[in-house]
Amino acid sequence: MRTIIGWAVLLLATAWVGAVEIKRPVDMGFVPLRAVSYEEAVELCTPLLSKDGKLTYAKIKNLLVIHDYPENIEAVKKLLAQIDEDPVNVRVDIFMDQAAQEKSSSFDVNLRNVRVEHRDGHTRVDGGIGISAGQGSREMSGSTNPFIMAGNGRPARIWVGETVADPVWVYEYGMGQGWWKQELVNRDLGVSLWVLPRVLPNDLVEIEVYPRVTARGSTPLSVDVKELGTKVVVQNGATMPLGGLDSSRRDAYRRILGVGSVFNGSNLSISVRPTIMRMPERLRQEKARQDQPPEKH
Structure with a gap:
């Protein structure tokens, strides 16, 4: 009986120690991002986190914020130090x-040396009328x-x-039944x-x-x-x-x-x-x- 009680006490103590280890406080670390984006950092660094760890982003300072245990924070910092670089x-x-060579044809009427006189209610026109016709090409660049x-x-x-707004129908799922509603989608x-x-x-x-x-x-x-x-x-x-x-x-x-x-x-x-x-x-x-x-x- 004492042996059974001893084993039970040992198991309870082991479980209590494990619980204490799991609940140890999570630390916080910062890494300034340079050429690597936040989305790329999440994809690369998430496998290095514990199940309690997470990554957030301080957009104004362009900082990656790491919430995890110290050893995981150091692993993330080491990886980013190897792959990140100054932005280029x-x-x-x-x-x-x-x-281009533009082909053209022309038919022009030109008035040359025109002089108009008004005498005794009559109009007199002196000069010549030139008519030219031809075709050719010219170089354009x-x-x-x-x-x-x-x-x-x-x-x-x-x-x-231009950007246009197209109406589309979207089905919303509810607790009992869903419904259709119309939304606008912008397209370039x-x-x-x-x-x-x-x-x-x-x-x-x-x-x-x-x-x-x-x-x-x-x-x-x-x-x-x-x-x-x-x-x-x-x-x-x-x-x-x-x-x-x-x-x-x-x-x-x-x-x-x-x-x-x-x-x-x-x-x-x-x-x-x-x-x-x-x-x-x-x-x-x-x-x-x-x-x-x-x-x-």
Whole structure:
């Protein structure tokens, strides 16, 4: 009997110690985010947390807040120190030049050396009337140079179009039965030019450039989306022409970049030039000072 009681006391003591360990206080840690976004940090760091741990975000200071035990907080800090880096932006200049030959025909009537006199109620016209007819062609050229500023590995766009509100029906589920209600959904219709730069070693930049055309579909309230992409690798500060532009790509670029329809059927040349924009050392030090977490009291 004493043996049974002893084992029972031992089991209760073990359970009590385990409960104390589980309920130990959770600490708080801070990590200033640089190039890694909060969503990326959550995806990467969540496996390092305990079942009681969680991550939150101080948006104003761009701080990742870690609520967990000290060893888990240190594991998250160590991982982010290895993968996070100073933010890098890329300015992508887009050069578009094209030339066209415009054919024309003319039939002009010109009045030359005209003199009008009024005498005794009569009007007299002296001069000559010239009539010219002919046909020929003339060379036309045009260029435009927009630029896009994008974060390293993050897309940015130039957009030309309009935002429309489409009514849609949504079914709401209730305790007993559901009901239908109407809501408005905003849709972007038009043409956009997306640029996605990635900084590679040795100051190389991989650039994906693709126009996206969004228009009304064949059925009511539907939307059709078409994308055409081009990818190049360019040295920082160098200019690279985009090759392989078929007629559909050329038309999409014209609509975005502002060259009129007068150039339909003309020669088109599109080039890109990336410029890596890194944070100056003085600003980096100032930002590091401002990102220091608040001291504990």
